[in-house]
Amino acid sequence: MTTPLIRIKGLETHYPLGQRLFGPAPVLRALAGIDLDIPAGSFFGLVGESGSGKTTLGRAILKAAPITSGSVAYDDGQSAFDIGTMDARQERTYRSRAQLIFQDPYAALSPRMTVRDIIAEPLEVMGLTSSRAETDDRVREIAKKCRLNLEHLRRFPHAFSGGQRQRISIARALVSGPKFVVADESVAALDVSIQADILNLLKALQNDLSLTLLFISHDLSVVAHSCDTVAVMYLGRLVEVAPSRTLFARPRHPYTRALLSAIPTLDPDAPPRMQRLTGEIPSPADPPPGCRFHTRCPFAQARCRQEVPQLAPTQDGGQVACHFWKDLPDA
Ligand code: SF4
Numbered sequence: 001m002t003t004p005l006i007r008i009k010g011l012e013t014h015y016p017l018g019q020r021l022f023g024p025a026p027v028l029r030a031l032a033g034i035d036l037d038i039p040a041g042s043f044f045g046l047v048g049e050s051g052s053g054k055t056t057l058g059r060a061i062l063k064a065a066p067i068t069s070g071s072v073a074y075d076d077g078q079s080a081f082d083i084g085t086m087d088a089r090q091e092r093t094y095r096s097r098a099q100l101i102f103q104d105p106y107a108a109l110s111p112r113m114t115v116r117d118i119i120a121e122p123l124e125v126m127g128l129t130s131s132r133a134e135t136d137d138r139v140r141e142i143a144k145k146c147r148l149n150l151e152h153l154r155r156f157p158h159a160f161s162g163g164q165r166q167r168i169s170i171a172r173a174l175v176s177g178p179k180f181v182v183a184d185e186s187v188a189a190l191d192v193s194i195q196a197d198i199l200n201l202l203k204a205l206q207n208d209l210s211l212t213l214l215f216i217s218h219d220l221s222v223v224a225h226s227c228d229t230v231a232v233m234y235l236g237r238l239v240e241v242a243p244s245r246t247l248f249a250r251p252r253h254p255y256t257r258a259l260l261s262a263i264p265t266l267d268p269d270a271p272p273r274m275q276r277l278t279g280e281i282p283s284p285a286d287p288p289p290g291c292r293f294h295t296r297c298p299f300a301q302a303r304c305r306q307e308v309p310q311l312a313p314t315q316d317g318g319q320v321a322c323h324f325w326k327d328l329p330d331a
Contacts, residue, residue, distance in 0.1 A: 043202075115152055142174050166194075170202070
């Protein structure tokens with residue numbers, strides 16, 4: 001089994017929701033007890049609806065969201081960090097090892113900086129190069145890997161299309177030589193044809209630079225062909241984790257099935273959809289008791305309203321959090 005680069009145990013992230021005169025202040029439990037290993041060298045998908053906590057999880061791993069309790073550990077064989085207890089010096093080092101590719105390539109790049117300066121900024125802020133010539137060499141090297149034309153380094157972001165801007169964002173994220181990258185909805189703002197181009201680029205960079213990628217998306221069809229493993233989140237909890245092929249061929253959790261059912265198909269002979277999601281995702285400030293999915297689950301029973309299902313191993317290498325997954329009809 002591959003060694004985990006990231007190991008998460010019992011992770012909780014809470015945000016206070018105002019104050020009360022009497023009694024404890026209400027909190028929003030954005031993450032409610034996450035246990036997850038992300039293997040080194042994997043292209044790991046994290047999927048769920050808006051409000052599921054997937055972005056908070058990505059940010060907690062990068063120490064950009066609070067770790068209220070539990071632990072997040074990083075170990076690449078050369079450096080190891082306990083993310084929740086790092087001191088300032090360790091945090092600086094960790095920033096060069098773990099990076100974020102932003103969602104919106106239009107908002108992420110300063111319009112007043114040239115492409116060269118945008119890509120070079122992390123090197124200068126982290127003090128990773130000792131001369132302008134060294135910085136320029138590193139910028140050119142990563143720009144080429146990200147399939148950017150070197151002549152474009154002198155231009156400003158407004159001169160580029162969405163796909164080119166996202167390649168600039170990727171180059172900026174990779175210039176410090178990270179081992180771990182969170183790509184948060186990094187293709188959501190792009191046309192479908194450009195999405196495939198960026199996904200192929202990320203896959204090539206993952207192999208070329210031995211990266212571990214956490215690819216966050218609300219869209220299962222986007223992760224279908226890229227990710228080795230997929231984790232599905234619902235309302236602050238993981239409900240299913242499985243190798244990609246297994247998850248798409250044999251989804252175990254009713255929520256995963258519903259997400260798969262929502263993927264459009266152009267095949268007129270395709271069988272009718274198994275399951276459609278009805279209603280909105282409940283508020284994480286007031287989640288349902290027991291299984292958090294029970295208010296929308298067509299298979300819910302009395303036990304589901306009282307007892308929280310824990311992730312348990314399946315016989316095909318995955319994990320699922322559902323009391324009745326063995327009894328559900330085939331998807
Ligand atoms: Fe549905 Fe119950 Fe399984 Fe939750 S535990 S997914 S409510 S069957």
